[in-house]
Amino acid sequence: MASQSPIPVLVNGAAGKMGREVVKAVSQAQDMTLIGAVDRNPDYFGQDAGELAGCGTLEVPITNDFEPMLALTSQERQPGVMVDFTHPDGVYDNIRSAIAYGVRPVVGTTGLSPQQIQDLAEFADKASTGCLLVPNFSIGMVLLQQAAIQASQYFDHVEIIELHHNQKADAPSGTAIQTAQMLAELGKPFNPPGVTETEKLAGARGCQAEEGIRIHSIRLPGLIAHQEVIFGAPGQVYTLRHDTSDRACYMPGVLLAIRKVGQLKSLVYGLEKILA
Known part of the structure; x- marks a missing residue:
């Protein structure tokens, strides 16, 4: 054949x-x-x-x-x-x-x-x-997102930090937006307020995606593409992170x-x- x-x-x-x-x-x-x-x-x-x-x-x-x-x-x-x-x-x-x-x-x-x-x-x-x-072609990022979905069933507080090189034109990154969307699909609200917040500088708390999930963007030379998903609960913090060192x-x-x-x-x- x-x-x-x-x-x-x-x-x-x-x-x-x-x-x-x-x-x-x-x-x-x-x-x-x-x-x-x-x-x-x-x-x-x-x-x-x-x-x-x-x-x-x-x-x-x-x-x-x-x-x-x-x-x-x-x-x-x-x-x-x-x-x-x-x-x-x-x-x-x-x-x-x-x-x-x-x-x-x-x-x-x-x-x-x-x-x-x-x-x-x-x-x-x-x-x-x-x-x-495809917001992110890395297999490692797919695994991070799957782990985040699993963790979100047990944590009610989560924020996302994405870090990229300073030539990236859009913020937040498509990967961070996608991660927030995947967590939001569970249908549960995150980050119930514990206090009335006041931003002394606009944007200090990042942007708010679906279901109260906040995303923070960092742009610096020397970075390539990195993301953290940080879960918090009384007495503990659970951090998932993916780092890219080579495209x-x-x-x-x-x-x-x-x-x-x-x-x-x-x-x-x-x-x-x-x-x-």
């Missing part, structure tokens, strides 16, 4: 830190082929995506021709995949364009509003096209998403939904 053709992959945001890691991972995966590399930074136009990513010459130049590259990806024998690590300002349009071309989006860019996600879900349903929105930690999740998205016919939110 003949082997299946490699999955054609277009990387959008290929010159960014995450994009370069994706280019490297895709080029090294035997069941994938890098079809194109798109970025809007003119400093990188024409450069070989593989050389920029540090994995050798791939003969795939970085271009700003997003829609022509989508069209090219859609013409491959296998259903094509677009991996997007770009910017919150443009990711909604990127996803809609990919779906319109029949290219499956795998999206790590965060910052979409709930209404935008709903609109994209409806668009993907009508097109019967799989789409994966390579996300690549097993990215490759898994690329392999799985072709089996979907609708939008799916979160890496945990596709884990076996």
Whole structure:
């Protein structure tokens, strides 16, 4: 029996830190082929995506021709995949364009509003096209979230601290928002007030997500991506923490998403939904 053709992959945001890691991972995966590399930074136009990513010459130049590259990806024998690590300002349009071309989006860019996600879900349903929105591709973060759900059954007080590099454009992080949403789905209110609080400086207590869960965002050079979920009860504190020291930690999740998205016919939110 003949082997299946490699999955054609277009990387959008290929010159960014995450994009370069994706280019490297895709080029090294035997069941994938890098079809194109798109970025809007003119400093990188024409450069070989593989050389920029540090994995050798791939003969795939970085271009700003997003829609022509989508069209090219859609013409491959296998259903094509677009991996997007770009910017919150443009990711909604990127996803809609990919779906319109029949290219499956795998999206790590965060910052979409709930209404935008709903609109994209409806668009993907009508097109019967799989789409994966993944706030965090780390398997360790999925395990942290599962542990937080378990702990939340026994603790009534919880706050989330997320720490990222100072080039991250959106706050709170999509991962922190997703974690709060997962805890809120239990249907119990958290953090019953013990006192009337007064913020002497606006925002001192962070933002308030669903069910009274507070999220605090830190942005500093030297950080990559980190999250703490802190539970409190009389006489004890239970802290769950995930730290990222190298963006390579996300690549097993990215490759898994690329392999799985072709089996979907609708939008799916979160890496945990596709884990076996």
